[in-house]
Every structure is written in C-alpha cells, then in structure tokens.
Amino acid sequence: MSKPSPRDRLAEAAFALFDERGYEQTTVDEITERAGLGRTTFFRYYRSKEDVIFPDHDRLLALVRDRLLTSGRHTALAAVCDAVRLVLLHYLEEAGVARRRYALTSTVPALRDREIASVARYQRLFREFIAERMGERGEPASLRAELMAAAVVAAHNHVLRRWLRGQSPDPLREFEDAMRQVAALFAAHAAPGAGDGTTIVAFRTGQDLDALVPALRRVIEAPE
Amino acid sequence: MSKPSPRDRLAEAAFALFDERGYEQTTVDEITERAGLGRTTFFRYYRSKEDVIFPDHDRLLALVRDRLLTSGRHTALAAVCDAVRLVLLHYLEEAGVARRRYALTSTVPALRDREIASVARYQRLFREFIAERMGERGEPASLRAELMAAAVVAAHNHVLRRWLRGQSPDPLREFEDAMRQVAALFAAHAAPGAGDGTTIVAFRTGQDLDALVPALRRVIEAPE
DNA sequence: CCACCAACGGAACTTGATACCATAAATATG
C-alpha cells in the first residue's frame, strides 16, 4: 500500500475540511497542512481552490465535443441528446464525488455560480453545433438552435438534480423519457416563419384527424 | 453644475480605465485614484469590483418577481413571458451601459461567468413560479416547468444578444416573435405522455386548414 | 458653542493566486 498521489491527498484533505468547517471557512493553507504538502504544490495541481471540486470538466467537455463531431445521428437534436448522455453517465459513475460536490454547490454561492458557468459551456457547444448543422439559415433557425440547446441542457439538469437529491431510482430511464419529451417539443414542424406571423404546431395522436379539424380551426383562428 | 455622486464618479472612472487597459489590468486603487476618492469608499458603494459593471441586478430581479406575482395572465407561461420583457426593456433603456458591459462580458471570462450566473437566477425564479402555478403535479409537470423557464430565458437572451451586437433594428418586435415561438412549442398539448406516446403539435398559418390535412395525416402516421 | 450623526479616508489584516528561486529525489548518461 503505497501512498496515494499528492493530487489525491490534496483532494481528500480539501473535502474533509470542507465537510468539517465549510468551504469558505477553509483556507488553502489548512488544506496543504493536512495533506502534508506545500502551498505551491496545491496550485500546481489545481488552478484554484474551486478546481479541487471541479477537476475534469474540461476533459468531459472535450469528450462531449468529440462525440458530437463523430455522431452518426441524422438530426442535430438527436446527436446532442446522445452527447449529453455522456455527461450524465460520467456523474453516475463517480457517484460519491458527485454527491459531495452537490452538497457544496447547493450551499456555497460561489460554487453554484461556477457550476452554472460550466453548464453554460455545454449549452454553448450544443447551440453552435445545432446552428451549424442546420446551416446558418438566418434568424429563426438560429433562435431554434438556441431553444433546442437550452431544452436539452435543462432536461439533463433536471434529471441529474433529481438523482443527486436521491429522488430518482432510475435516472437513465428518466433521462430517456426527458429526451423524448424534448424531441417531442421540436419534432413535428419546421421553424415558424419570421415572415407572416405563421405559427405552426403539429401533433400525433391516436384520435382520428378529421374529428380534430374543427378544434384545430378554432385554435388557428383565435386571436392572441 | 454640482459634482456627480461618488457612486457615479467611481463607475465612470472604472469604465474609462476598463476601456483603456482592460478589466483585469485595472486595480481598484487605480479606479479610486482617478475618481479622487478613497479605497474604502469604493467598497462602500460596490460590494466588489465586478459590481461596478452589474449594479442593479438585484433590483431588477425583485421587479421581475413582483411583476410575476401580480400578473393577471392566465397561463404561467404567459406571465413569465410578460415578466421577462421587463428585463429586455431595462437593457434597452440604458443602452449605453448595456453595450459597454457587453463588450466586457464578451472579453473577460470572469465577467461572462458572472453574467451567466445572474441569468440563471431569473431562470430559477421562472421555473419555481411555473412549477408552483402548475400545482406540483408530480414529475413530468416539473420537467415541463424546467423546459418552459429555459426556453423563455434562451429566447430572451437570443434577442438581447442580437441587439447588443447591433444585429437587431427592432428588438421588441423580435422579442414578441421569439415569445410566440416559445409559446408555440408548449401551446398545443399537455405533457406528452408517460402514457400512450401521443405527441401533439398545433399550428397557426395563413393557409387553409383543409389543404393541410393530408400532409398532417402523413406526419401523424409516419413512424418516429 | 457643543453634541451628535453620517460620510469619507487610512492603515492593517486575511486570503487567493502568481512569480521566482532553491533544494531534494529520480533518472539518464558517461
């Protein structure tokens, strides 16, 4: 049983102290002291105090980007849903760290903000991917890309948070359901036109279409 | 012509220095020196260096919350669309500051993150409002609230960013269009089932409905 | 004229983060 790496010792000391005294009440000096290492060493392994808690976000983001670029799915939205699953799986794998981190981000505003910022990077990646895939077809398509990216990320976060709070016995199943719901939002129609104020909504139902036409007509002709 | 308030003098000095040397290259000491005030005074008026750039986010958030709670709109989504318009209008009013701030948040990562974090607070407010208004009807409704809040915020940001980049001659019109598009996403149906896989999409168009029925039928009967 | 209150300034301190240099351990090289 050889000693764990300095990096791991620092992380362990940090989390232990965060549990005992809280994040803001813990100084970097105290962390390095408990780990038996020098202050300089800490900043060699972690760019900042926050980085101890968010170690490999960059790596994961790169992974997701790769998955996007090599995806064989036909629609941009399907490719993104596919890619964001990687994020969820990553959290599920390191469940212990994820839950400790969640306890901290729920409590400490600075950490919450950081978490949000990193989520925004995924959203941006998705938005750019979708917009590019849809081929820069002007303004409404661009808004549509933005909405899709936001919806995918929101749905993912929803499932992830439920799992982190222990409210989800089967997060993967919830994830698939959520992605289906997102797909349903965007599935049936092209972007409504910037042109004539046309708004399109499509639907798929077991009922007979003819029976629904009158109701549809009311919707179409209603003001607002 | 009496002197402007210390608060304004500090803000002016800060923005001038940020333009000249950049945000990170400017120290608080330099700001107070140019403003002819003491360092202590700076932190009396602004909680942090970043606060000079984001002065009244709290006030605006409170304003939006009030508008939500006193809204007479029937659906939660309509109330939120209504409330988020306040944010856009606020930016349009102080166009000068908004554009200078945008130039900074586009450049400085720390400021971008802060901006994103404050946007997330609006999104959270909206999500909680919608979820509560929809009455805590279990899991799918909760996801739906999350998606709605994310869509409204994304659409707002999309329009705002276009305007900030000078790509939008009529931001209010674009805003209304965007909100219509968001409403269209969620308008026609209750949450698609957990139940029978029914997916509904509705539409509003200038074309005659009868002419579209065959096309609709194809959509409905197509597998996935 | 004096007591009081609010705004401002200054100095010291804490802490995260960086830069630079020194030293010990590991490894390569003759």
Added chain:
DNA sequence: CATATTTATGGTATCAAGTTCCGTTGGTGG
C-alpha cells in the same frame, strides 16, 4: 559507479481583492 540533468517539491516575496477597525471631517440640531 559517479556525475549531470531533469522533475517534483518547498519557501519566500509579492500582488490584488475584500474586510475590519478606527480616526477625521463636516454638517445639523440643541
């Protein structure tokens, strides 16, 4: 095996943001 060279680490000094505490000024009401 001895010596050079890289690599990991520690220490010190320094900077800048942010906080605390206290002193000073200036106006206001008695």
